[in-house]
Amino acid sequence: MEAISRLGVVGCGLMGSGIAEVAALRGIEVLVAEATPDAVRAGRRRLTASLDRAVERGKITGAERDAARSRLAFTHDLGDMADRQFVIEAVAENPAVKTDVIRTLDKAVADPEAILATNTSSIPIVDLAVATRRPDRVVGLHFFNPVPVQRLVELIPALTTSTETLDRARHLATAQLGKEAILASDQSGFVVNALLIPYLLAAVRMLESGVAAADDIDRGMELGCAHPMGPLRLLDLIGLDTAQAVARSMYEEFKEPLYAAPALLRRMVAAGRLGRKSGRGFYDYAAPGVTA
Structure with a gap:
């Protein structure tokens, strides 16, 4: 070829x-x-x-x-x-x-x-x-x-x-x-995001409802499931605005509640707290390791 x-x-x-x-x-x-x-x-x-x-x-x-x-x-x-x-x-x-x-x-x-x-x-x-x-x-x-x-x-x-x-x-x-x-088939989210986005949104809901702090959620998945990066740190890396856009596209196609962006995610995007690229998301990158 x-x-x-x-x-x-x-x-x-x-x-x-x-x-x-x-x-x-x-x-x-x-x-x-x-x-x-x-x-x-x-x-x-x-x-x-x-x-x-x-x-x-x-x-x-x-x-x-x-x-x-x-x-x-x-x-x-x-x-x-x-x-x-x-x-x-x-x-x-x-x-x-x-x-x-x-x-x-x-x-x-x-x-x-x-x-x-x-x-x-x-x-x-x-x-x-x-x-x-x-x-x-x-x-x-x-x-x-x-x-x-x-x-x-x-x-x-x-x-x-x-x-x-x-x-x-x-x-x-x-x-x-x-x-x-x-x-991958041509459906919103394809393979990876169809599995990943519900997991990331579930972590936001867990933080939003007060089940655990951001660092504890992340360390739980890193140490308990051998993930190289916890879900909230991963969201900060991806960009919260990007994750919200992906979730919106998937929700529009499937209308499944697990794809709906939590209120906390929507408000953080509205406030410009987009993760690493803006300097602050679930963590404050001006002071590494400190949660936002």
Whole structure:
């Protein structure tokens, strides 16, 4: 199968920058798009810092870092994606935003055989595919945070996705990016979040009802079930706004109470306490180890 040599990544937050970093380190030329020049500069700094940390920790050599940097280019114009063979959108977990990006990419990418992939963690792929003129070329490719560390990718074909598209996406994820892929049906939450989100929301409800303190809930799961990170610390890492968006999408599809965001989660998001990225969530990251 022909390898992808020109990859586009739309969005350079935690997920987009991680996807771009992994691809560049694996020898792929990557064009990263952000919405504004300021966002481009922030994304470039995030990628540069991550590559530098990888060198400091002995994960890669300085030469590998420099080679990866040379394969990265940046833009704030989606029209520059015209020559890409494969584009992955990794923008905010918002159906309207993702639909707009996918629709714009469909017009911008010149090759009708090029594939458009979404990194959504909960939105049905078919809803995005039918917004394009190439629904057979749209597929879900869901990475996990942090992308350079987590090995898993969920492959999600829509009803419209062709077998060729799915095969090319699998080849990119596994043979080229070195990930492990699992196949998931196109239903909100797919495999991992369908299991994970109810567990995380249950931990919030437990804290909300006063059953235990945040640190005790987390240590209970870490020490009692050998989880590498407790549920509330994991929510802080994911981002409380992202978790709420995923829960909302899943609740809208299934109408199951276990997918409904607890009041505490909704209020923390409204207050801007989003976890690590805002400096405060269930824990205060200005003073590590202190609960919020």
